Amino acid sequence: MTPFTIAIDGPAAAGKGTISKAVAAHFGFAHLDTGLLYRAVGARMLTGTEPVQAAQTLTAADLQSDQLRTPEVAQAASKVAVIPEVRAALIEFQRAFARRAGGAVLDGRDIGTVICPDAEAKLFVTASAQVRAERRFLELQAKDDTTTRAQVLADVIERDARDSERATAPLKPAADAVIIDTSDLSIEAAIQAAIAAVTPRMELRT
Numbered sequence: 182m183t184p185f186t187i188a189i190d191g192p193a194a195a196g197k198g199t200i201s202k203a204v205a206a207h208f209g210f211a212h213l214d215t216g217l218l219y220r221a222v223g224a225r226m227l228t229g230t231e232p233v234q235a236a237q238t239l240t241a242a243d244l245q246s247d248q249l250r251t252p253e254v255a256q257a258a259s260k261v262a263v264i265p266e267v268r269a270a271l272i273e274f275q276r277a278f279a280r281r282a283g284g285a286v287l288d289g290r291d292i293g294t295v296i297c298p299d300a301e302a303k304l305f306v307t308a309s310a311q312v313r314a315e316r317r318f319l320e321l322q323a324k325d326d327t328t329t330r331a332q333v334l335a336d337v338i339e340r341d342a343r344d345s346e347r348a349t350a351p352l353k354p355a356a357d358a359v360i361i362d363t364s365d366l367s368i369e370a371a372i373q374a375a376i377a378a379v380t381p382r383m384e385l386r387t
């Protein structure tokens with residue numbers, strides 16, 4: 182099959198990852214969580230590596246760690262993500278993944294706007310900050326992370342602001358993205374909305 186790219190962007194804990202995995206499985210596409218790249222660079226910064234150096238030397242092994250899902254690493258990721266040279270070092274890998282034969286789903290902040298402006302389908306997945314913080318809080322609780330509900334909400338709001346206000350590749354919907362607000366949607370309903378938005382674009386191609 183010729184390349185077909187599905188770009189899924191949105192703020193923290195909106196449901197991008199959950200929807201991306203399900204959409205990728207539905208269409209038989211590969212999936213790349215691009216947030217992991219920034220989390221891996223952030224994690225290396227926390228252990229003393231200069232962020233641009235870390236981005237330029239990232240390896241597959243750096244993406245494997247369970248430690249990438251902590252609140253500390255999420256904050257570090259959003260701090261390194263404002264550095265233009267860090268973003269530049271990660272572009273080629275993401276674009277090559279997007280154009281692989283067989284189709285690809287990439288989720289992040291700037292996939293539809295900067296990484297793949299010509300993606301065949303673009304979604305912007307969002308939800309209120311309160312709903313997103315509650316979801317992230319429940320996830321952390323399940324992992325025995327003791328971060329409080331109030332702290333998770335403050336973290337989400339701080340990260341959204343940093344991601345939206347940065348000069349390079351800020352978080353925003355592409356002009357041609359379909360917006361899916363998951364605040365009042367079950368996971369299943371959100372997945373169905375995403376598949377329904379992508380399917381007509383697939384049919385245009387075949």
Ligand code: CDP
Nearest residue numbers: 194195196197198199316363366367368371
């Ligand atoms: O990738 P992103 O940070 O945008 O979000 P996620 O990891 O897919 O979802 C964050 C959490 O919200 C997960 O625990 C999902 O199960 C949950 N979720 C939900 O409760 N309802 C939805 N409609 C979508 C996700």
Ligand code: CDP
Nearest residue numbers: 192193194215216219258259262289290291
């Ligand atoms: O899962 P969650 O939505 O909380 O975060 P993530 O997708 O793993 O992204 C972590 C951080 O990496 C974000 O807050 C952004 O600052 C940055 N990021 C980015 O700048 N561009 C992307 N394409 C993906 C993530």
